[in-house]
Amino acid sequence: MKFIKFILAGILFGIIMSKSEAISWYRIQEMFRFQSFHMYGLMGTAVVIGSLAVYLIKKYKIKDFAGQPIEFPNKEKSIARYLLGGIIFGLGWALTGACPGPMFVNLGHGYLGMVVVIVGALGGTYIYGLIKNKLPH
Numbered sequence: 001m002k003f004i005k006f007i008l009a010g011i012l013f014g015i016i017m018s019k020s021e022a023i024s025w026y027r028i029q030e031m032f033r034f035q036s037f038h039m040y041g042l043m044g045t046a047v048v049i050g051s052l053a054v055y056l057i058k059k060y061k062i063k064d065f066a067g068q069p070i071e072f073p074n075k076e077k078s079i080a081r082y083l084l085g086g087i088i089f090g091l092g093w094a095l096t097g098a099c100p101g102p103m104f105v106n107l108g109h110g111y112l113g114m115v116v117v118i119v120g121a122l123g124g125t126y127i128y129g130l131i132k133n134k135l136p137h
Contacts (some may be wrong), residue, residue: 026097
């Protein structure tokens with residue numbers, strides 16, 4: 001029962017994703033074809049809310065659920081790594097019609113084809129974990 005707030009937050013996230021049509025393959029394809037502003041508006045809203053949350057976390061030194069301070073380590077300034085990662089992520093998103101959050105929401109909606117997408121995403125993450133030390137970061 002200790003983690004019920006996280007389960008409730010996940011349910012709320014799923015409802016928001018569903019009601020905003022962020023899980024819609026059609027909306028995602030519209031975005032990649034530059035036919036609609038809908039998804040760009042959703043993502044822009046998420047960036048603003050996320051930026052505000054990070055600002056507030058830093059300003060008020062908010063701690064995580066275990067009481068540890070939340071830290072934001074500096075990232076390496078490298079265009080190539082972010083460009084390549086963004087291309088791979090974007091291609092996967094365009095081909096499957098879902099990024100990590102909506103994959104699970106779509107599965108919850110009964111789209112069983114998302115099981116293949118989730119297994120592929122988890123497999124890719126696992127393989128990256130195995131070979132990341134050999135990659136030119």
